[in-house]
Amino acid sequence: DVKVTQSSRYLVKRTGEKVFLECVQDMDHENMFWYRQDPGLGLRLIYFSYDVKMKEKGDIPEGYSVSREKKERFSLILESASTNQTSMYLCASSLRRQGKSGAQYFGPGTRLTVL
Amino acid sequence: KQEVTQIPAALSVPEGENLVLNCSFTDSAIYNLQWFRQDPGKGLTSLLLIQSSQREQTSGRLNASLDKSSGRSTLYIAASQPGDSATYLCAVGGGAQKLVFGQGTRLTINP
Numbered sequence: 001d002v003k004v005t006q007s008s009r010y011l012v013k014r015t016g017e018k019v020f021l022e023c024v025q026d027m028d029h030e031n032m033f034w035y036r037q038d039p040g041l042g043l044r045l046i047y048f049s050y051d052v053k054m055k056e057k058g059d060i061p062e063g064y065s066v067s068r069e070k071k072e073r074f075s076l077i078l079e080s081a082s083t084n085q086t087s088m089y090l091c092a093s094s095l096r097r098q099g100k101s102g103a104q105y106f107g108p109g110t111r112l113t114v115l
Numbered sequence: 116k117q118e119v120t121q122i123p124a125a126l127s128v129p130e131g132e133n134l135v136l137n138c139s140f141t142d143s144a145i146y147n148l149q150w151f152r153q154d155p156g157k158g159l160t161s162l163l164l165i166q167s168s169q170r171e172q173t174s175g176r177l178n179a180s181l182d183k184s185s186g187r188s189t190l191y192i193a194a195s196q197p198g199d200s201a202t203y204l205c206a207v208g209g210g211a212q213k214l215v216f217g218q219g220t221r222l223t224i225n226p
Contacts, residue, residue, distance in 0.1 A: 004158075031212050043204075043216040050212060058213070090158055096212060103149055104206075104214060106159040 003027070004107035006091055012113045019078040021110050023091030030096040032074035033104065034058075034066065036087040043090065049074055050096060081114045088112075117142045119207050121217035129225050130197060136190040136220050138205030143183045147208040150179050150190050152201040153219070159204065163190070195224045 007022035023032065033048040035058075045058030047066040055066050063085060067075045074093075078085055089110045095102035118141045128134050138148070147166045151159040163172045163179040165188070171180040178191040192199060202221045206214040 033213075042218045043206075045213060048213065088156075092159075094212065103147075103161050103164040105161055106151075108158040109156075111156070 004091060004093055004105050006089075006107040006110050008110050009108060010111050010113075012115065013078075013081050014115055015082060017078075017081050017114075019081050019112065019114075021076040021078075021089055021091075021112070023074045023076070023093075023107055024072055025093040025105070026072065027093065027095070027105070028071065029093035029105075030071070031094040031104075032068065033092040033094075034064075034074065034076045035090045035092065036060070037090055037109075038087050046076065081112075083114050086112060086114045117145075117207055117209055117215045119205060119215050119217040121203075121205055121220050123220060124218065125221040125223070127223040127225060128195060130195060132195050133191065133193050134195055134222075136192070136203050136205075136222070138188040138190070138217055140186045140188075140207045140215075142209070143186050145183065145207050145209055148179075148181055148188050149206045149208065149214065150177075150188075151204045151206065153204060154201050162203075197224045197226050200224045 004025045034046045035043045037043045044060050049055045049068040065077045091107040092104040094104045120139045149164045150162045153159050165172045165181045176193040181188045202219040204219045205217045
């Protein structure tokens with residue numbers, strides 16, 4: 001079974017802090033994704049990566065950055081946390097086959113609260 | 116721009132009934148379509164993936180169909196159980212390996 005793990009289930013930070021969210025997958029997937037999920041807005045893609053050291057902006061990259069130094073690990077960084085970044089953050093990974101994406105598998109999520 | 120719609124937003128049915136959840140999308144040029152379930156406060160669990168060349172996929176009591184030409188997919192749940200209560204999300208895979216999600220249908224199965 002595919003396993004995607006996230007470093008924290010719940011996190012509370014203060015405005016202006018630098019926040020790191022980490023995601024690890026154990027299935028040698030090429031693609032990794034970071035989403036945020038908010039009531040009424042659904043899931044929105046922040047960033048994704050299709051290979052080590054590669055990253056692409058999603059729909060809402062402002063205020064975020066990412067790092068992918070190893071294939072299995074994809075980190076989301078909030079450079080200076082703000083209250084409007086309070087959200088559920090979900091990481092996912094997928095296999096890339098012949099240029100197309102396989103099924104995406106999600107981690108358990110991190111509920112981040114910024115005070 | 117791809118848009119994915121799931122109607123209804125919420126559905127409540129008695130235990131034991133068969134039911135259908137609907138998903139529609141605006142751009143038929145898709146690579147695949149994936150159905151997920153999400154329990155409150157949790158991550159998404161992948162249920163079924165249908166490739167663009169396929170018409171349906173089955174897993175246990177679940178059957179998902181895909182009609183690209185009409186921009187529709189359905190998730191059929193047979194003999195529903197209280198444990199099936201969750202939010203069901205449909206997501207369409209297009210270019211650049213990305214998924215576009217619907218808003219979900221919140222399903223409640225009443226014992």
